[in-house]
Amino acid sequence: MNIFVAKLNFKTTSEALQQCFEEYGEVSSAKVIFDRETQRSKGFGFVEMPDDEAAEQAIRELNESEFDGRTIVVKKARPKTSNY
DNA sequence: ACTGAGCGG
Numbered sequence: 001m002n003i004f005v006a007k008l009n010f011k012t013t014s015e016a017l018q019q020c021f022e023e024y025g026e027v028s029s030a031k032v033i034f035d036r037e038t039q040r041s042k043g044f045g046f047v048e049m050p051d052d053e054a055a056e057q058a059i060r061e062l063n064e065s066e067f068d069g070r071t072i073v074v075k076k077a078r079p080k081t082s083n084y
Numbered sequence: 085a086c087t088g089a090g091c092g093g
Contacts, residue, residue: 004091033092046092070088078091 001055002077006044008032009068014045016068021047024061025054046077 005017018030032045049055063074 006090007088043088044090
């Protein structure tokens, strides 16, 4: 289950994001998107969880919840770039 | 250095 996390704190890192979701289930990978030029956070990231049940539960619990001082938005992620 | 909707290389 790919999870999309938005409105993150700009200081939030992938490690903190992963540890946040690990509280609700198994996390295979998690990363915050950083700008390729300035190396600064874009304010959103992605989390991948092998357990779909834990993933949906994590979405319910973490969506619109306070994380690192900011209210984050957690949704199901869309498939990657559709190159047509 | 800073910003605040939105989906990554």
